[in-house]
Amino acid sequence: MSTESPTRRSRGRRRRGRAFAGAFALVVAALVVVGLAGAAATIVQGPRVTDVQVDPAAAVEASGSRLIVTTTQSLADVDPAQVTVTPATPFEVDTSGRSVGIRFTLPLWDDTDYEVVIADVESIGGGPTATLTETFRTPAAEVELLQRGDDEDTIFRTDLSGENAVPVFTHPHIEDYRATSSRLVVSVRTDDDRAGLIVTDLDGSDAQELPLPGDGFVSNLQSADRGDVIGYTFSDAELTADAGRESRLFTVSLKDPEAEPTPVEVEGADPRIAEWRFVPDTDSILLLSFDGSLLLTGSDGAGATALGTAMAIEGIARGSSEAVVERADGMVSIDLTDAAEAPLVAPDDDLGPASTVTPLPDGSTIRTAAVLDGDGVPTGRTSISLVAADGATRLLSEVPETDAVLQVCVSPSARYAAVLVAPDAAGNPYDTYQLPLPGRTETRVIEPSDGAQVVALAGSSISWCQVPPV
Numbered sequence: 219m220s221t222e223s224p225t226r227r228s229r230g231r232r233r234r235g236r237a238f239a240g241a242f243a244l245v246v247a248a249l250v251v252v253g254l255a256g257a258a259a260t261i262v263q264g265p266r267v268t269d270v271q272v273d274p275a276a277a278v279e280a281s282g283s284r285l286i287v288t289t290t291q292s293l294a295d296v297d298p299a300q301v302t303v304t305p306a307t308p309f310e311v312d313t314s315g316r317s318v319g320i321r322f323t324l325p326l327w328d329d330t331d332y333e334v335v336i337a338d339v340e341s342i343g344g345g346p347t348a349t350l351t352e353t354f355r356t357p358a359a360e361v362e363l364l365q366r367g368d369d370e371d372t373i374f375r376t377d378l379s380g381e382n383a384v385p386v387f388t389h390p391h392i393e394d395y396r397a398t399s400s401r402l403v404v405s406v407r408t409d410d411d412r413a414g415l416i417v418t419d420l421d422g423s424d425a426q427e428l429p430l431p432g433d434g435f436v437s438n439l440q441s442a443d444r445g446d447v448i449g450y451t452f453s454d455a456e457l458t459a460d461a462g463r464e465s466r467l468f469t470v471s472l473k474d475p476e477a478e479p480t481p482v483e484v485e486g487a488d489p490r491i492a493e494w495r496f497v498p499d500t501d502s503i504l505l506l507s508f509d510g511s512l513l514l515t516g517s518d519g520a521g522a523t524a525l526g527t528a529m530a531i532e533g534i535a536r537g538s539s540e541a542v543v544e545r546a547d548g549m550v551s552i553d554l555t556d557a558a559e560a561p562l563v564a565p566d567d568d569l570g571p572a573s574t575v576t577p578l579p580d581g582s583t584i585r586t587a588a589v590l591d592g593d594g595v596p597t598g599r600t601s602i603s604l605v606a607a608d609g610a611t612r613l614l615s616e617v618p619e620t621d622a623v624l625q626v627c628v629s630p631s632a633r634y635a636a637v638l639v640a641p642d643a644a645g646n647p648y649d650t651y652q653l654p655l656p657g658r659t660e661t662r663v664i665e666p667s668d669g670a671q672v673v674a675l676a677g678s679s680i681s682w683c684q685v686p687p688v
Contacts, residue, residue, distance in 0.1 A: 264348035325630035363677030386422035581607030
């Protein structure tokens with residue numbers, strides 16, 4: 219039994235309490251000192267990186283991808299002059315809280331190391347500045363190609379070596395296809411000769427059939443650069459002078475594959491569409507109607523702007539608002555943001571009449587033309603030339619008279635150009651599809667920077683193309 223008095227026990231408890239309080243105060247003081255030291259170190263060092271977000275694969279496929287750098291401090295606005303991107307590419311800058319975002323306004327080159335340096339980054343409260351450096355590598359390019367066969371047609375996915383092709387979709391009758399960032403959309407004819415649109419994942423899985431406006435024919439299939447939106451023209455199977463829809467434009471969001479297609483109708487305009495294009499990085503569409511009217515409209519046909527008359531739409535450069543259009547009196551370039559128009563720049567070298575003009579984001583164009591002899595007579599050969607924005611001209615390739623050039627298109631970044639050729643054209647008959655193609659096709663990939671051929675791939679309709687071959 220304890221003989222210690224209550225008073226003595228209470229004094230012991232008070233001594234232990236004072237000791238604990240003292241130790242706790244020392245710990246708190248130490249934590250405060252450490253916290254102040256850490257804060258002081260952060261202030262002395264300037265902003266430091268805590269997180270980086272970038273999707274290199276998406277950056278290759280489309281414009282508008284972003285590098286987002288998050289730091290330890292709320293930042294003063296970063297000026298574009300503080301940012302250097304190597305290799306050089308156009309960009310925009312925005313600052314929000316502790317983060318700074320670099321938006322690449324054009325797709326980046328594939329298989330390339332990029333460095334982004336942000337100099338003199340400063341806290342919103344002032345203090346020392348810091349230089350932030352981030353690097354990333356984009357993946358090698360992969361593309362889809364169509365090969366038609368005797369019994370079955372196949373869409374292949376391959377790299378630019380051409381040695382690693384993998385079949386991703388097969389069907390007895392593939393008319394055309396388009397690839398978005400995440401889907402394949404394939405225009406087919408069924409066993410009973412009906413039109414069908416099938417959407418799959420990029421590897422060909424999870425196939426679903428899209429609703430069509432009716433029984434008829436799908437043509438001019440296209441896909442927007444972003445948003446998983448496609449469009450096509452549709453004609454009824456039974457068409458008379460008094461009844462039926464002919465070449466009507468419809469759009470579909472692949473986010474809702476079961477939804478009915480949306481008609482694009484411009485009030486007061488001819489509803490029959492001869493040519494059309496999605497305008498990059500917008501929800502607008504450039505239309506050329508059967509009566510020759512050129513119209514810029516929203517995705518539902520509302521708010522249309524008349525742009526005069528035209529004979530053909532040559533193209534719209536990705537990441538750009540510049541459209542190249544053929545008027546009755548020649549080719550012109552139209553800025554779709556304000557309808558400003560200028561004649562297509564004349565090449566320094568006389569190329570002869572251009573048969574196709576493919577615009578690039580930097581204002582240059584790739585033009586094909588018949589090669590003429592000294593008397594101005596066509597030789598049968600076709601020249602493919604790069605014409606810079608100032609008219610400087612450089613021959614990229616010349617296709618011999620035995621072959622025929624069917625189409626030219628460029629990769630999203632414009633690093634590559636794809637030239638679709640029919641080899642031995644005289645002995646290479648077309649098939650009987652609605653969109654006919656020669657029995658043998660070859661896609662020659664070249665680099666516009668120097669004209670070097672990267673690879674020649676068997677097949678047509680490379681997924682870089684925004685429109686079908688003609």
